[in-house]
Amino acid sequence: EAGVAQSPRYKIIEKRQSVAFWCNPISGHATLYWYQQILGQGPKLLIQFQNNGVVDDSQLPKDRFSAERLKGVDSTLKIQPAKLEDSAVYLCASSLDRRGAFFGQGTRLTVV
Amino acid sequence: QKEVEQDPGPLSVPEGAIVSLNCTYSNSAFQYFMWYRQYSRKGPELLMYTYSSGNKEDGRFTAQVDKSSKYISLFIRDSQPSDSATYLCAMSAGSNYQLIWGAGTKLIIKP
Numbered sequence: 001e002a003g004v005a006q007s008p009r010y011k012i013i014e015k016r017q018s019v020a021f022w023c024n025p026i027s028g029h030a031t032l033y034w035y036q037q038i039l040g041q042g043p044k045l046l047i048q049f050q051n052n053g054v055v056d057d058s059q060l061p062k063d064r065f066s067a068e069r070l071k072g073v074d075s076t077l078k079i080q081p082a083k084l085e086d087s088a089v090y091l092c093a094s095s096l097d098r099r100g101a102f103f104g105q106g107t108r109l110t111v112v
Numbered sequence: 113q114k115e116v117e118q119d120p121g122p123l124s125v126p127e128g129a130i131v132s133l134n135c136t137y138s139n140s141a142f143q144y145f146m147w148y149r150q151y152s153r154k155g156p157e158l159l160m161y162t163y164s165s166g167n168k169e170d171g172r173f174t175a176q177v178d179k180s181s182k183y184i185s186l187f188i189r190d191s192q193p194s195d196s197a198t199y200l201c202a203m204s205a206g207s208n209y210q211l212i213w214g215a216g217t218k219l220i221i222k223p
Contacts, residue, residue: 040202042213055208070165091155095209100146103155
């Protein structure tokens, strides 16, 4: 079974530029999560989708972050404009049921 | 107070020792409990899943849930240097699949 695919693995951008991350979840997984993880901390949920719909985006900075999940499969997360404090690892995960989520390798973003 | 508390460590033990990793939580509605292992520069990997109270064993790993004390543990027997990683606990009330995370404990197994 293929895992969660994310791209790119690494990205360096200047502040105020825009960036987009892509995620392809495990086939059949209805729930998709985007997390932000800063070194030494646990993952922070940015947005959770159930199929096409948003379940929770309460911690998504909506003035600069946006996310969509087309046809209930792939998802993109965009940051525009980026700030220095957005430097982090962005993790995508998917789940089939309540027995846990499966993560991709993450995208390491550096904003300079 | 955070919903899930986890000592960040680092926890350093000699190879072969039994390791005990713990999380406490405040929300009595949590029913689903998970442990993840995260190596440096990798995504978290699901290790163990437990529903409600009790123990679950998988090879050298044992997960334990004590709902009366709001306390969960992960035990690693015969620890190996390859077990060196950050261990994250996560839990869910189940209603919307939302996961609440601990901050992670960094574990170092010394050869």
